[in-house]
Amino acid sequence: MLDTLSACWSGEEDSNAELGAFDRDVLKPLQAAGTSTLVLDHTGNPQSYVRRRGVSAPRGASSKGQKTDFLIEFTATGDGAFRLERGKKRGTHGKEPRAYQVVDTEDGDLELVESEAAGDVRDLAGEIVELLEDDEWRTANSLRKPKKHGGVGADVDAIKEALATDVRFESTTGDNLGKRKDSTYYRLRQASSAPNDASDGHDAWRRNEKQRSVVSPKETTLDVASSDPAPSSPLTTRCLVCEMEKPARIVAGVTYLACGHIFVAENEELPF
Amino acid sequence: MSTPTHEIPFGDEPFRLEPVDWPKIAADGVPQLEYLSEPFLPARKRIWGVGPAEAGKSIWAAAKCAELTRAGHVVVYVSQENGLEEEARRFLRLRPNYDYLHLYVDQGLDLKLAEHQAALFAARAVRRSSCSTP
Numbered sequence: 056m057l058d059t060l061s062a063c064w065s066g067e068e069d070s071n072a073e074l075g076a077f078d079r080d081v082l083k084p085l086q087a088a089g090t091s092t093l094v095l096d097h098t099g100n101p102q103s104y105v106r107r108r109g110v111s112a113p114r115g116a117s118s119k120g121q122k123t124d125f126l127i128e129f130t131a132t133g134d135g136a137f138r139l140e141r142g143k144k145r146g147t148h149g150k151e152p153r154a155y156q157v158v159d160t161e162d163g164d165l166e167l168v169e170s171e172a173a174g175d176v177r178d179l180a181g182e183i184v185e186l187l188e189d190d191e192w193r194t195a196n197s198l199r200k201p202k203k204h205g206g207v208g209a210d211v212d213a214i215k216e217a218l219a220t221d222v223r224f225e226s227t228t229g230d231n232l233g234k235r236k237d238s239t240y241y242r243l244r245q246a247s248s249a250p251n252d253a254s255d256g257h258d259a260w261r262r263n264e265k266q267r268s269v270v271s272p273k274e275t276t277l278d279v280a281s282s283d284p285a286p287s288s289p290l291t292t293r294c295l296v297c298e299m300e301k302p303a304r305i306v307a308g309v310t311y312l313a314c315g316h317i318f319v320a321e322n323e324e325l326p327f
Numbered sequence: 328m329s330t331p332t333h334e335i336p337f338g339d340e341p342f343r344l345e346p347v348d349w350p351k352i353a354a355d356g357v358p359q360l361e362y363l364s365e366p367f368l369p370a371r372k373r374i375w376g377v378g379p380a381e382a383g384k385s386i387w388a389a390a391k392c393a394e395l396t397r398a399g400h401v402v403v404y405v406s407q408e409n410g411l412e413e414e415a416r417r418f419l420r421l422r423p424n425y426d427y428l429h430l431y432v433d434q435g436l437d438l439k440l441a442e443h444q445a446a447l448f449a450a451r452a453v454r455r456s457s458c459s460t461p
Contacts, residue, residue: 056404092372094376139387
């Protein structure tokens, strides 16, 4: 890996002949010996094999584009976030865009969290629902970790937005849980929680929990009139969309299924 | 960015042409692209990563470098822009396998010079079996 071309090579970047010599004398011998070489380069004017966007094309002579097998384009997308896609690729198809977020881990390490880049639909709320099936309280910061570390691997702001806008989640402050006072914790909305009161305290939840009546799974139906007041969770019921048994919660007459489908009355799905 | 399997044909190797081995292709199929890390780092290819300043080029390359060394690939990383302070801090937090990482910072490498080209080829083949991991 050469970081960067201009710092590791004193040749004339505007000269096709000199870039040809760099390719012939350095890159080709390395390739012939079984090595991949990554040359990092600053962008400049539009070149061959790259979309004509000016600032995202390698600067200098046009032979840069011709002397590469793979060309990766980097684009900054926000605070510590950037996007990659292939501008040129021999033997492959598609740009394979990827989004990356630089993440400081709790143990002081540095990680790049990778996700599908913009343009690809991601059901972030659905992924969080699956993760919160254990009913543990978690912070948005812990949810943003890579999947292998128990998170969903996404930008923390996107996670916060999903948590704030989806009625399947509830939140409380850390002091209600004996944790960090300045942190907000999230979990799947419990059966006793008001659907649109995400600030419902943990103590209130504890009080309500004692008042729940136990209902066996076989008694759970999508007939919400007979399911209210809410039963204890988790329960399972058959999702009419997925046609499978799914964990479910019934809150204020609304049935929330783990698959993400929501029903307000028997056999009727909400339009979202 | 791979474990060396061949010597660099540098200087006195006789040049010869090898025709495509069609019977082998007929038997084995068209060769598929191999990757060190999908989808951006193919094996045995010339890869250029381009972008403006602060677009993530160096941190991405360093992270991939750490990932590849942990997978047992030898990686030579020549950094002549960010300085030792930044690179050391960054690589320590990325946790590479230091036995496979050959990091050179601000060495004055100039790949226009044949002597420096030879030094890069030699660095690629160095084994750091005596390296102690921080």
